[in-house]
Amino acid sequence: MEENILISYLNDFIFCPASIYFHNLYGDLEKKLYQTTDQIKGSNAHKNVDNRKYSSSKNILQGIDIYSEEFKIQGKIDVFNISNGVLIERKNKITEIYDGYIFQVYAQYYALTEMGYKVNRIRLHSMEDNKNYEIDLPKNNEKMDIKFRNLIRSIHEFDIENFSQNNIKKCEKCIYEPSCDRSKYANKT
Ligand code: SF4
Known part of the structure; x- marks a missing residue:
């Protein structure tokens, strides 16, 4: 795959590489036609961010486009606090920290870092039960960082x-x- 990888593809590629072709096929406008209830709930978790409703503070970046030249990945962040360097990805309800969640925030981390921001901490937030899960930075978790890099390589070579x-x-x-x-x-x- 030569083109940029969408960060939202990562989890689906782990489930099945073929599934990423259906994202290209259907696109965002047709989501309601094929999304399951859980997927729609997950999408709604991001609506406030996409609509820039999370915070009006200038130190909070919400739903901005990001890109990493190194990994050829693009997408959006959920919430990033510039002043304390905390990157937050909100999910509707987290019952397990899947590798796909971690790779998604690693992609965001690398893109933000390339763009000149300093990310000090990464956090997953489960909205339904209001729980936070701290995620190691890639530099502090070599095993997951290697898995992330292998995943990106596999997608590009798929x-x-x-x-x-x-x-x-x-x-x-x-x-x-x-x-x-x-x-x-x-x-x-
Ligand atoms: S995308 Fe196709 S091959 Fe992959 S799990 Fe779904 S049905 Fe099976």
Whole structure:
């Protein structure tokens, strides 16, 4: 994949590399047509940020576009406090810290750093139960940083022509299954 990677692709690529093609296919305008209830809840968690309602402080960056030349990734941050260097990514409800969550904030961290900001801390915030989860900076967690870099490399090198999904369980749960020609779902017609 030659083009820039959208940060929002990272989690889906971990689930199934083929799924990122459906983002390109459907785009944002058609979200309601295929998103599950949980996904819509997750999207709504970001609405205040996207609408710039989180804070009017000049020290708070909300929903701004970010880009990393090093990793060829682009997307948006959720909330970044310039004065104390705290980067926050809000989720509707966090029941487990998935690697995909961490890679998403690592991507934001690297892009912000390249853009000249100093990120001191990274935090995931679970909105429904108002819990915070502190995430190691990449420089303090070499193992996760290496996994992040390997993931980005895998996405850039990914070739859909040579891909087949062998895990039927993933296809069974996948919202893209009805449209996917790589599906291994047994009842696919
Ligand atoms: S249906 Fe299966 S192969 Fe297709 S995107 Fe979903 S998980 Fe991947």
